[in-house]
Amino acid sequence: MKEKLKYERPIITKINAGVTDKFGMRPKMPAIKEIDGVPVDTIIEKYGSPTFVISEKTIRDTLKEAKRAFTTRYPKVKFAWSYKTNYLNAVCKIFHDEGSWAEVVSGFEYDKALANGVPGNQIIFNGPDKSKEDLIKAAENGSYIHIDHFDELYDIISISETTTKRPKVAIRVNMDTGIYPQWDRFGFNYENGEAWNALNRIMMSDKLELTGLHTHIGTYMMTPEPYAVAASKLAELAVRLERKFNHKIKYIDMGGGFASKNTLKGAYLPGKDTFPGFDKYAEAVSNALINSELDPNEMPVLFLETGRALIDDAGYITGSVLANKRLANGRRSMIIDTGVNMLFTSFWYEHEIYPAKDVSSHAEDTTIYGPLCMNIDVIRSAVKFPLLQKGDKYVIKRTGAYNMTQWMQFITLRPKIILIDTQGNTHVIRENETNESLTSHEKVPEHLNKPKK
Amino acid sequence: MTIRKNIAVSESGFVFDPDNGDSYTLNETGKLIIDMLAEGKTEKEIKNYFTEHYDVDEGTLENNFNDFIIMLKNFNLTENE
Numbered sequence: 198m199k200e201k202l203k204y205e206r207p208i209i210t211k212i213n214a215g216v217t218d219k220f221g222m223r224p225k226m227p228a229i230k231e232i233d234g235v236p237v238d239t240i241i242e243k244y245g246s247p248t249f250v251i252s253e254k255t256i257r258d259t260l261k262e263a264k265r266a267f268t269t270r271y272p273k274v275k276f277a278w279s280y281k282t283n284y285l286n287a288v289c290k291i292f293h294d295e296g297s298w299a300e301v302v303s304g305f306e307y308d309k310a311l312a313n314g315v316p317g318n319q320i321i322f323n324g325p326d327k328s329k330e331d332l333i334k335a336a337e338n339g340s341y342i343h344i345d346h347f348d349e350l351y352d353i354i355s356i357s358e359t360t361t362k363r364p365k366v367a368i369r370v371n372m373d374t375g376i377y378p379q380w381d382r383f384g385f386n387y388e389n390g391e392a393w394n395a396l397n398r399i400m401m402s403d404k405l406e407l408t409g410l411h412t413h414i415g416t417y418m419m420t421p422e423p424y425a426v427a428a429s430k431l432a433e434l435a436v437r438l439e440r441k442f443n444h445k446i447k448y449i450d451m452g453g454g455f456a457s458k459n460t461l462k463g464a465y466l467p468g469k470d471t472f473p474g475f476d477k478y479a480e481a482v483s484n485a486l487i488n489s490e491l492d493p494n495e496m497p498v499l500f501l502e503t504g505r506a507l508i509d510d511a512g513y514i515t516g517s518v519l520a521n522k523r524l525a526n527g528r529r530s531m532i533i534d535t536g537v538n539m540l541f542t543s544f545w546y547e548h549e550i551y552p553a554k555d556v557s558s559h560a561e562d563t564t565i566y567g568p569l570c571m572n573i574d575v576i577r578s579a580v581k582f583p584l585l586q587k588g589d590k591y592v593i594k595r596t597g598a599y600n601m602t603q604w605m606q607f608i609t610l611r612p613k614i615i616l617i618d619t620q621g622n623t624h625v626i627r628e629n630e631t632n633e634s635l636t637s638h639e640k641v642p643e644h645l646n647k648p649k650k
Numbered sequence: 651m652t653i654r655k656n657i658a659v660s661e662s663g664f665v666f667d668p669d670n671g672d673s674y675t676l677n678e679t680g681k682l683i684i685d686m687l688a689e690g691k692t693e694k695e696i697k698n699y700f701t702e703h704y705d706v707d708e709g710t711l712e713n714n715f716n717d718f719i720i721m722l723k724n725f726n727l728t729e730n731e
């Protein structure tokens with residue numbers, strides 16, 4: 198019998214020349230040669246590769262833009278800087294300098310805010326983990342304590358017996374805003390009456406001062422509508438308090454959660470095209486509050502704890518290509534000196550990465566890996582990228598949120614973070630780690646310290 | 651199922667669509683299917699040829715063949731019928 202031919206499944210592959218522009222040319226990937234006027238080459242020469250870079254100008258401009266969107270629509274607006282998003286002291290101080298209060302979620306962050314010169318009565322204390330000591334300190338300092346659960350409420354009632362000041366409290370409310378998944382693990386639920394129950398308990402205790410209502414409905418919310426739903430529900434609670442207790446709350450705190458311009462993994466359109474803009478969020482929230490039954494003569498202050506949308510754009514990573522190689526399947530891979538341990542957000546964003554010098558229009562399907570000896574260390578799994586050589590420099594955009602707080606030391610030492618001020622001067626705002634700085638936390642038991650024979 | 655008349659297929663399996671300037675590459679089996687379709691062979695004839703000459707079972711071929719045809723339609727390379 199004649200031997201049969203070896204079979205391979207039939208395939209047809211489009212030769213992807215990339216999207217062509219009107220001249221029939223593939224658009225070249227633009228280069229980012231400088232950040233706020235400082236050449237990328239200079240940054241790396243002076244501070245090493247990689248270096249995290251923060252633009253003071255971008256922080257200030259973004260916050261001004263957000264403030265404009267809200268203050269033009271609502272009479273009383275206040276931003277509180279979400280420490281966990283980026284709690285480098287220099288960054289916090291820029292926000293405080295622009296008038297932002299501090300929003301903290303732990304004793305550590307609380308003390309950091311105090312040390313940054315924030316007065317106690319301009320700190321909002323959120324989160325499920327506040328120790329008794331934290332609560333006492335916050336009460337004595339006149340900070341705004343946002344209660345997360347009944348156990349905490351009982352703790353506060355009990356410490357209020359002994360504190361010299363009447364603790365100022367609010368509750369965090371979770372609710373159905375039409376989004377999925379619903380964040381129901383923090384705070385008291387609106388729909389099942391738990392929030393109303395908690396408010397009643399607070400009002401019954403003459404030792405607590407109920408100052409506000411808080412919610413944080415989720416993060417990277419791409420549409421403004423859920424904010425309108427949430428604001429209406431908080432307004433409704435405020436109106437009920439006024440009717441039943443003749444008590445006016447001072448503020449409604451809408452939390453954070455606005456999307457940034459980063460692109461979520463699997464998203465069809467780039468984040469810079471899907472970010473609705475601060476105006477849309479502001480419109481949703483202020484309409485809901487203004488159209489509610491709240492007394493128009495004494496509207497509560499609107500607090501915002503916006504995190505990522507205020508800082509993502511201000512952060513960059515500058516670094517160098519370590520190597521190029523070809524994977525077994527023919528795909529090109531490029532290894533750079535930024536790993537997922539430094540760029541934590543690469544787990545959910547397709548971070549934009551650009552060459553730091555002009556390139557030709559030739560680009561190849563590329564996987565970009567970090568330098569760690571770990572399979573998960575993938576910065577971009579598939580991107581059309583120009584042919585950079587070993588030693589060429591790159592810039593990763595929009596790295597300002599959550600990376601400089603959630604990064605971890607692993608395999609290599611973490612690099613310097615620099616700030617470019619509004620005059621274009623550069624400042625180190627966090628030193629790179631050294632073997633000494635890391636091992637200074639370690640201890641070796643006596644019996645392992647004997648000199649080698 | 652017919653391939654559009656103005657589609658050019660080279661000996662090496664390079665496909666060019668003059669309507670939009672898109673081009674494609676075929677592997678050997680893909681090229682064979684396109685050639686046979688161009689000769690006016692029916693799907694049944696093509697499948698029979700494959701099971702006769704290639705080391706493949708009917709189920710696998712059926713799946714792969716359908717998948718391939720979907721791709722051709724997806725790339726608008728077939729005549730609308």
Ligand SMILES: Cc1ncc(COP(=O)(O)O)c(C=O)c1O
Nearest residue numbers: 279413416453454502503504505
């Ligand atoms: C209570 C609270 N407020 C504000 C924020 C900041 O959120 P975002 O960065 O999504 O604006 C968070 C983040 O998780 C939060 O938990």
